[in-house]
């Protein structure tokens with residue numbers, strides 16, 4: 001579904017990604033782990049068209065998307081949930097969801113998509129008139145994820161969905177992600193909570209200093225002594 005080859009991304013003269021290659025297959029959940037500053041967010045932002053790579057290619061469903069503007073990439077079926085959610089705090093739950101379907105194609109499908117989302121997350125239906133700012137941290141993250149689904153994506157990029165949340169809430173957020181995965185969406189997720197995220201994933205990548213250092217199926221990461229020591233804390 002998504003194929004990234006030899007991606008090099010710079011901020012001015014500073015190189016943030018070095019020859020990064022990665023792929024996500026249809027229906028797969030892939031997690032990228034690594035320390036702060038490894039380039040994980042840069043990778044997601046480059047896929048979603050916020051940054052242009054200096055070299056390398058990004059192919060989505062057989063079409064090159066590197067260099068396309070972000071709104072075109074959303075139209076093609078990739079939605080990003082940025083770290084912290086970036087909701088419109090003074091808008092209601094429903095208004096935030098509406099914002100997610102601003103593109104022509106998804107606007108046409110607005111009513112059935114909203115129905116699907118309310119079925120998946122009934123609490124958003126109950127709270128639809130509530131101002132986003134007054135939701136709990138976990139509910140805000142749920143709303144941010146749900147908003148991304150309003151564009152009817154095929155691939156969802158999740159940047160640190162558990163960031164800033166209390167441990168009890170983190171488990172709930174991972175439950176939402178699990179539900180979305182079960183619905184058949186492909187997910188590429190960056191996450192600090194490596195153990196929980198690995199359990200949810202099919203495959204994983206380890207990034208350090210802007211480079212991919214390891215790629216493998218979930219179990220190969222769970223069994224890797226270095227991953228266990230550095231990222232799982234065992």
Ligand code: ATP
Nearest residue numbers: 011014015016034035036037038039040041042043
């Ligand atoms: P974190 O988990 O802390 O967000 P990360 O793995 O997502 O880390 P990135 O945010 O992608 O890492 O950052 C990769 C590198 O690029 C870091 O060295 C960071 O300082 C640098 N960087 C990120 N954004 C910018 C920017 N807008 N301008 C210049 N350098 C940046």
